[in-house]
Amino acid sequence: MAKIYGYTGKALRVDLTNQAHKTEKINEAEMRGYLGGRGFNAKRLYDEVGAAVDPMSPENKLIFGTGPLVGTMFPTASRFNVSAKSPHRGILGDSNAGGHFAPEMKFAGYDQIILEGRSRSPVYVYVKDDQVEFRDASAIKGRTVFEADGFIKSEFGDRRVQTVICGPAAEKGVRYCGLFANQVRAASRTGMGTVMASKNVKALAVRGTGHVEVSEPEEFERMVLELEQEIREHEQYPGRMRMGTTRILMMANDAGFLPTRNYTSGVYEDAYMVSGERLAEEYNVKNRGCFACTIPCSRVYSVREGPHKGLHGEGPEYEALGSFTSRIGNNDLELALKAIDLCNQLGLDILTVAGCVGWAMELYEAGELTVEDTGGLELTWGNGEALLTLIRLIADREGFGDVLADGSVEATKRLGKGMDRTIQVKGMDLIMADPRGLKGFGLGYAVASRGGDHLRSEPFLELSDDPEIGERMFGVPESTLRLADRGKGRLVSYFEDWNAVIDSLEPCKNIMQNMMLLPFERAAEALEVATGLRVTPEEMREAGARIVTLERMFGVREGVSRADDSLPSRFRDTPLMEGASSGTVVDLDLMLDEYYAERGWDAATGHPTPDTLRRLGLGFAVTDLP
């Protein structure tokens, strides 16, 4: 058999209970079938974490996976996925982050690292090439992400050790805690930090001294040089370099889908005050980037005067910025920066915090929640001091913070009210785009394998509002009109497949998907010049569909069906009153019917059919159908 490049071809399995480890091979069929990162993790999780496993038990597994392009000069190939059964709602947990952790995994010799069992004492796991150490973490138990990172690096006197860390909120059992690489690069969704803490592990630290080799160095270099030039010449380049994703905030406001006051409006009157433009003009001091990035779009900000003087940090990105501004009616940009920094230190997922706080504020403003419920906190729109207090209470699971620490759905159960005001799908609080202004995004939220989320599909082409693109690509002109419902099944399944490919090869989705730089054809070419594996563009897309469908089956095994592919009621029956997305609601049933037909899933149940499973090489999952 010919040598396969790019991949390391190895997974490291770490047994926390017995402080043991072993290396396992990843074979060519797995590479062709599941590509890497997210795909590898989906398969591993499906095979090893069944429906009976409690997410907080030692039987759950925390799996880090990266892809064949990572650890090279392929632009933006820096990312990893971390997956487990989610403690947030018991379905697929999976989150993705950049920085410098993933290439270090490759240099240490691994495509995947699996943490299983539970340590008896607090440890962090240190992987140096083929050696694994279980190191005492009692000195950093309960410490912030930043403190723990500093401690670990100082233990080795080696700045090149790369870490992924959970914060003190995870150690308190808050269900939606993330994992943080390079301190602020968060794999924040679905509670992967909570799973790490449940295993009595504070961090995974990796240092690798090996190398990554590609199959065709000259062709690989040619492709990289082409991509670098295309990135620099792209129309989005200046805006991304200046603002990163925070450039979206004003765009979303202009288009009337900027979630404002818990999605009661799509327009925020003070949007400019909290915009990426204002951050760039008044606070940003330099750019920063993930590993091997051609368009380093992260920014370092510094607050040089006023009550928050001395506050500095990296980021924020749009989702966090919007979360603590328009979503809760707060027009104090510096206070939002403070809240974001606090969440990063404590290890919380900002979108879920904002989902819970926005929900509580709406209830409070409606008179359904009082200071008796909140322990004295006045949760009026935009009350920034209350936000900061509540973040600390959530992280400590104290008072009203404890009510919110399991997510908005669990909070409604504790309080016995407010379900109709939660903005979530499958228990996961939504991101920062109102689907009444982006119908395909709405469908994407409803069907996303990890719950309410845009990163599974992100069908940004509907923002073009250009019917010719829809006609050409999907045979339905309306598919690329953002306020139309027709054609979205085809649009969303295409983008889901594409994103599954990107998440598995592990470059940056912002660049390779949003900037249209790595379509299936080029992804297939990239895989070949990097690894030597030859796949057609059609096989590449099929791998994406296989990953999406296997993740769906993970959900089906946990009880997910069409009834769970829902959207909050206000998106389906209450139009927005102002702005460029007003006067329309989401026709979810029409879109779901199209989507299931496109996928080859049963329209009544939302389950993949046995034929579809077999066609995708997932015949092993047929017996798991209800």
Added chain:
Amino acid sequence: MKRITVDAGRCAGCRQCEMVCSFHHTKKFSPETSRVTVIKDDRLGLDYPLMCRQCSDCPPLKACPTQAINREGGSITVDWQACIGCGVCVEECRYDAVKLHDGKALICDLCGGDPQCVARCPTGALDYSEAPEFSETPWDAFNRLKEEWGIHG
């Protein structure tokens, strides 16, 4: 004299210079074989690429016990036949610009006059031109930028 200079305020810390350097010299990717090393401080958000600066006195050249280190055609060269991997050069370099890999010293060779790290730096933090000798360390640069930008801790 032409040399590579660093604008620390522009370095984004992406380490593409490390990837490009190792690929140019070995056709493989590894920070261990890169002659440039980016020093990073994630808390401050500051980064600094370290590589040979063509110092006129070059302590590693003077200290090398086997005369493996020389100056030829505007750059420092290492004769790997002569290099015994003793590491004296690593100790002697004021700027941590020498490393050992597989028992041989690695020093920037300016890619024969067209340094690839400079050509591929995405933010223009590196420049290759006639420039005076400079003695800024990463820590000097970080302190200067901390002061300038009001970032501490």
